[in-house]
């Protein structure tokens with residue numbers, strides 16, 4: 001039978017799964033990318049990217065984003081197969097990095113605003129932007145792997161959760177429901193609606209389980225830019241974020257749900273974002289293009305027949 005979340009206190013909710021105690025580890029040397037591989041423009045200057053492009057893409061641009069997204073998705077699948085107790089997040093970073101580069105693509109995170117590695121690896125209570133290091137994954141951990149690939153002038157951005165060995169029931173439920181929340185957001189993204197419909201359906205679903213819905217990190221326009229400036233909240237932001245969803249728009253949907261608070265703390269590395277109460281958190285992400293029927297996913301492995 002289902003557990004009655006309604007009667008639980010905030011701290012009981014956060015304790016549905018083990019609270020985290022993830023600590024920073026050591027970083028390996030910087031990985032290299034062959035000079036023949038095209039770099040995104042932010043690699044040539046400090047600070048944020050300088051790209052101007054419409055969030056509505058031509059069919060030719062969508063095709064290129066599907067290709068970059070396919071590479072990111074394949075890297076994600078490959079890295080996921082290696083997730084097991086004892087492997088370090090740095091070893092996972094090498095696997096993902098090498099695959100992306102083998103496909104003639106650039107791992108967009110490497111050097112983005114100074115980010116030091118090719119993937120984000122976010123364990124347990126880490127909401128997002130965890131840096132791969134020498135920490136070995138432990139039985140019972142959950143880990144988010146976030147991969148973006150840049151090829152032929154465009155980015156494709158995707159992430160997923162992976163279970164390390166045998167994971168407790170509440171963490172597995174959190175993962176399944178976070179995936180379902182993302183998929184509901186993707187289906188709701190139809191032309192003529194407002195961007196804030198996406199967060200409305202995601203938050204309504206998450207509330208059934210009294211999950212926290214992170215507000216300060218959002219989906220985003222993606223394509224020629226890694227983060228275009230278009231913001232896609234995962235909570236009900238109405239009347240704000242009322243941009244109209246248009247046919248051919250490309251953006252990510254990437255909800256982060258927590259077992260407890262949505263307050264967060266950032267580590268001294270200036271990247272890693274953890275829940276303030278150390279409750280576990282999960283995230284999934286796809287890059288989508290808007291069709292009459294809702295979002296069509298552009299971050300799927302290319303060879304899935």
Ligand code: MF3
Pocket residue numbers: 108109110112113115119120129146147148157254271285
């Ligand atoms: N891929 C992340 C996103 O979904 C962004 C990571 S930026 C990094 O938007 F610098 F941390 F890699």
Ligand code: CO
Pocket residue numbers: 157158219220252254285
């Ligand atoms: Co993203």
Ligand code: CO
Pocket residue numbers: 146147148157158159285
């Ligand atoms: Co991402």
